[in-house]
Amino acid sequence: xxxxxxxxxxxxxxxxxxxxxxxxxxxxxxxxxxxxxxxxxxxxxxxxxxxxxxxxxxxxxxxxxxxxxxxxxxxxxxxxxxxxxxxxxxxxxxxxxxxxxxxxxxxxxxxxxxxxxxxxxxx
Amino acid sequence: xxxxxxxxxxxxxxxxxxxxxxxxxxxxxxxxxxxxxxxxxxxxxxxxxxxxxxxxxxxxxxxxxxxxxxxxxxxxxxxxxxxxxxxxxxxxxxxxxxxxxxxxxxxxxxxxxxxxxxxxxxx
DNA sequence: CGACTATATTGACAATCGTCGATATAGTTT
DNA sequence: AAACTATATCGACGATTGTCAATATAGTCG
Numbered sequence: 001x002x003x004x005x006x007x008x009x010x011x012x013x014x015x016x017x018x019x020x021x022x023x024x025x026x027x028x029x030x031x032x033x034x035x036x037x038x039x040x041x042x043x044x045x046x047x048x049x050x051x052x053x054x055x056x057x058x059x060x061x062x063x064x065x066x067x068x069x070x071x072x073x074x075x076x077x078x079x080x081x082x083x084x085x086x087x088x089x090x091x092x093x094x095x096x097x098x099x100x101x102x103x104x105x106x107x108x109x110x111x112x113x114x115x116x117x118x119x120x121x122x123x
Numbered sequence: 124x125x126x127x128x129x130x131x132x133x134x135x136x137x138x139x140x141x142x143x144x145x146x147x148x149x150x151x152x153x154x155x156x157x158x159x160x161x162x163x164x165x166x167x168x169x170x171x172x173x174x175x176x177x178x179x180x181x182x183x184x185x186x187x188x189x190x191x192x193x194x195x196x197x198x199x200x201x202x203x204x205x206x207x208x209x210x211x212x213x214x215x216x217x218x219x220x221x222x223x224x225x226x227x228x229x230x231x232x233x234x235x236x237x238x239x240x241x242x243x244x245x246x
Numbered sequence: 247c248g249a250c251t252a253t254a255t256t257g258a259c260a261a262t263c264g265t266c267g268a269t270a271t272a273g274t275t276t
Numbered sequence: 277a278a279a280c281t282a283t284a285t286c287g288a289c290g291a292t293t294g295t296c297a298a299t300a301t302a303g304t305c306g
Contacts, residue, residue, distance in 0.1 A: 075265080076264070076266070097273050
């Protein structure tokens with residue numbers, strides 16, 4: 001284990017105590033990848049706007065309504081909806097020609113909790 | 124303003140009430156972009172691991188220690204540190220040949236608060 | 247000075263992402 | 277059946293990202 005540096009660090013002698021291979025993250029690369037994926041799905045303006053519209057329209061909204069709400073064309077809306085759905089953040093119900101989407105609030109709440117406590121570890 | 128759909132939606136007649144252009148997100152494209160950028164900087168496993176190591180080593184850690192802690196080479200470590208620093212999440216202090224980084228906890232705490240309340244709006 | 251060290255930057259490259267036109271799919275209406 | 281509609285998928289394209297070897301920069305030691 002690497003010793004904690006003093007708050008006002010003194011330069012080490014050249015080569016001395018440097019590049020200690022014992023320094024490790026408590027987050028494994030695998031876990032970090034999963035958390036990063038969680039952040040990734042939220043890291044796009046259109047997906048955030050879609051979530052917002054879906055959340056505000058308590059219930060269901062069809063794709064053509066969503067298309068009117070964001071600055072991209074219909075295939076791109078479907079693309080982002082697919083990503084959100086793959087992440088479990090929204091659900092789809094098909095009725096006739098329409099597809100009605102809604103936020104999966106429990107999943108989103110758990111995601112929020114996980115991300116928040118991840119960040120709490122750092123701050 | 125668009126009427127809220129009933130929880131059990133009935134199919135609309137063809138063409139009727141569809142693609143209502145009044146549907147809008149309460150988040151502007153600009154604001155959504157800023158929040159997305161906030162998520163983006165956290166959406167990489169190496170950056171998460173770097174934050175973790177920096178947070179755990181209360182004080183300062185030099186780049187070569189960080190390099191030992193993540194599965195990428197030194198130029199890539201510097202690259203991610205630069206991104207984290209550009210986002211204000213970490214700070215750098217140069218001492219002799221070494222660069223000591225530490226988490227900017229107030230900034231990180233504010234970021235966490237902003238992201239959490241963004242998600243709270245959706246859930 | 248010259249040899250060495252830690253970090254940053256550059257430049258190239260592969261991989262991934264976001265977008266959209268075109269098309270496919272599946273349903274409705276007449 | 278044919279015409280029409282909403283959504284999904286495909287395929288291509290440009291833009292962005294992540295990575296590393298090589299190099300630059302800047303500091304230390306002798």
